[in-house]
Amino acid sequence: xxxxxxxxxxxxxxxxxxxxxxxxxxxxxxxxxxxxxxxxxxxxxxxxxxxxxxxxxxxxxxxxxxxxxxxxxxxxxxxxxxxxxxxxxxxxxxxxxxxxxxxxxxxxxxxxxxxxxxxxxxxxxxxxxxxxxxxxxxxxxxxxxxxxxxxxxxxxxxxxxxxxxxxxxxxxxxxxxxxxxxxxxxxxxxxxxxxxxxxxxxxxxxxxxxxxxxxxxxxxxxxxxxxxxxxxxxxxxxxxxxxxxxxxxxxxxxxxxxxxxxxxxxxxxxxxxxxxxxxxxxxxxxxxxxxxxxxxxxxxxxxxxxxxxxxxxxxxxxxxxxxxxxxxxxxxxxxxxxxxxxxxxxxxxxxxxxxxxxxxxxxxxxxxxxxxxxxxxxxxxxxxxxxxxxxxxxxxxxxxxxxxxxxxxxxxxxxxxxxxxxxxxxxxxxxxxxxxxxxxxxxxxxxxxxxxxxxxxxxxxxxxxxxxxxxxxxxxxxxxxxxxxxxxxxxxxxxxxxxxxxxxxxxxxxxxxxxxxxxxxxxxxxxxxxxxxxxx
Numbered sequence: 001x002x003x004x005x006x007x008x009x010x011x012x013x014x015x016x017x018x019x020x021x022x023x024x025x026x027x028x029x030x031x032x033x034x035x036x037x038x039x040x041x042x043x044x045x046x047x048x049x050x051x052x053x054x055x056x057x058x059x060x061x062x063x064x065x066x067x068x069x070x071x072x073x074x075x076x077x078x079x080x081x082x083x084x085x086x087x088x089x090x091x092x093x094x095x096x097x098x099x100x101x102x103x104x105x106x107x108x109x110x111x112x113x114x115x116x117x118x119x120x121x122x123x124x125x126x127x128x129x130x131x132x133x134x135x136x137x138x139x140x141x142x143x144x145x146x147x148x149x150x151x152x153x154x155x156x157x158x159x160x161x162x163x164x165x166x167x168x169x170x171x172x173x174x175x176x177x178x179x180x181x182x183x184x185x186x187x188x189x190x191x192x193x194x195x196x197x198x199x200x201x202x203x204x205x206x207x208x209x210x211x212x213x214x215x216x217x218x219x220x221x222x223x224x225x226x227x228x229x230x231x232x233x234x235x236x237x238x239x240x241x242x243x244x245x246x247x248x249x250x251x252x253x254x255x256x257x258x259x260x261x262x263x264x265x266x267x268x269x270x271x272x273x274x275x276x277x278x279x280x281x282x283x284x285x286x287x288x289x290x291x292x293x294x295x296x297x298x299x300x301x302x303x304x305x306x307x308x309x310x311x312x313x314x315x316x317x318x319x320x321x322x323x324x325x326x327x328x329x330x331x332x333x334x335x336x337x338x339x340x341x342x343x344x345x346x347x348x349x350x351x352x353x354x355x356x357x358x359x360x361x362x363x364x365x366x367x368x369x370x371x372x373x374x375x376x377x378x379x380x381x382x383x384x385x386x387x388x389x390x391x392x393x394x395x396x397x398x399x400x401x402x403x404x405x406x407x408x409x410x411x412x413x414x415x416x417x418x419x420x421x422x423x424x425x426x427x428x429x430x431x432x433x434x435x436x437x438x439x440x441x442x443x444x445x446x447x448x449x450x451x452x453x454x455x456x457x458x459x460x461x462x463x464x465x466x467x468x469x470x471x472x473x474x475x476x477x478x479x480x481x482x483x484x485x486x487x488x489x490x491x492x493x494x495x496x497x498x499x500x501x502x503x504x505x506x507x508x509x510x511x512x513x514x515x516x517x518x519x520x521x522x523x524x525x526x527x528x529x530x531x532x533x534x535x536x
Contacts, residue, residue, distance in 0.1 A: 001300045002293040003123060010081045022070035027135035029063035037250060056250060067239055071128055075231035078124040082117045083224045085299055089113060090216060092306045093194065098385040101198055112302045113191055116295035123292035176230035183226055187219040197417030203383060203406045207424025326405055328477060329395050333358040337381055337391035352377045352533040354391065359526065364501055364511045366521060369530030375514050378530065379482060382512065383409045410471040411480035418463050421452040422470060436472060440465040461487035479504060481513040497523055
């Protein structure tokens with residue numbers, strides 16, 4: 001897929017015909033202006049200056065209208081395409097399962113969503129001018145046979161005049177571009193939240209939908225509007241010098257014929273240089289078109305790769321309907337659960353299982369084991385992020401698919417992501433949050449303002465405390481703590497194991513904690529020790 005095919009795929013034929021028609025009309029009126037300029041000296045000597053001026057002014061006005069309209073249309077269509085590409089890719093990432101997500105090249109996603117989509121957005125000016133220059137070149141070649149050098153001083157004067165006009169408009173352009181880029185950085189921050197907070201969003205569908213609707217879609221919409229306005233300003237800034245150039249040429253013709261400002265020979269030579277301006281531009285800009293085509297191909301390849309990864313994808317779209325009615329439980333039984341890691345050929349590399357254990361409401365379950373023993377994989381099977389290759393899970397004697405009941409869990413994984421807002425919560429009690437911040441000994445570093453924490457510039461242990469506050473506010477039946485206490489000091493580790501866990505337990509919540517702190521193992525209702533993927 002190239003840039004032209006992308007435009008054809010994203011916009012209907014009517015829109016494309018309208019855009020092409022305006023560009024052709026713009027080029028046609030510019031050709032009329034050039035013909036008038038080329039033949040202007042003779043016409044003025046024949047006392048037809050008034051008629052010629054009327055025709056020129058009319059053509060100039062039509063050229064101005066059609067050129068601005070066609071460029072604005074091109075910019076608007078391009079920004080719509082870029083916004084649609086970003087939404088489509090993020091929606092695809094949002095809907096895939098964790099196994100698929102873990103196979104993605106995250107740096108490639110960043111590059112596509114930032115560099116490649118920006119290349120597509122930036123190519124609009126080049127394509128407009130290329131098409132315009134191609135049309136003009138074909139017609140002008142019928143009237144101008146050969147290139148002749150223009151007097152250096154006139155070229156310098158005209159270029160200087162164009163530069164002044166451009167600089168005047170540049171102030172407005174810079175202001176709008178800065179505003180657009182500030183909001184674009186916010187979008188990239190939300191993309192970072194999506195990629196590194198993927199598991200937290202996957203566990204909590206309400207949080208996922210809230211995050212997507214409130215932050216992602218809103219940010220994309222704002223960027224589209226701001227970049228469109230900035231694009232308008234850039235387009236105007238490019239067009240105004242060109243208008244100034246054409247006006248200057250007409251003034252030279254008028255002055256030269258009225259006041260003998262230039263000889264006819266010098267006048268003709270000054271006009272003929274225009275034949276080389278479009279050709280030079282075409283040659284200079286074709287490499288940028290090639291780069292844009294590469295970006296389009298990368299975008300297409302990423303979408304295709306996400307669609308074609310051969311794993312069990314989640315086909316059910318996100319909705320805002322009520323979750324499965326199972327909200328509480330008395331006992332969950334995991335029976336003969338197995339999960340296999342395989343290589344690209346499907347050969348088993350490592351197996352976790354068979355896993356057999358049960359947990360009741362209010363239990364404290366500790367999971368321990370060495371590095372690579374399968375603890376993280378077991379947590380992903382328990383929470384439904386990894387589908388087991390075999391075995392079954394029962395909630396109160398009813399066999400279920402845990403991927404449909406992820407809403408039961410509130411996890412803090414070892415590679416957790418801390419969001420800047422409390423997504424998925426309908427009502428937020430500021431007093432309760434500030435009380436929890438005080439309990440976590442963070443009142444001197446963090447406060448709750450505008451729906452989020454005031455800063456994330458904290459140590460890993462302190463960030464885990466903020467994550468714990470978020471988990472407690474979600475008030476789910478089951479809490480997952482993956483080596484949560486590893487970065488805590490002795491005082492807070494004691495508080496976590498001997499006070500906080502039991503406070504949660506007293507509320508009827510179940511706790512699953514991965515831990516290596518054997519001095520606290522006696523506090524657990526159940527201890528699961530893993531070795532080489534199996535329970536000892």
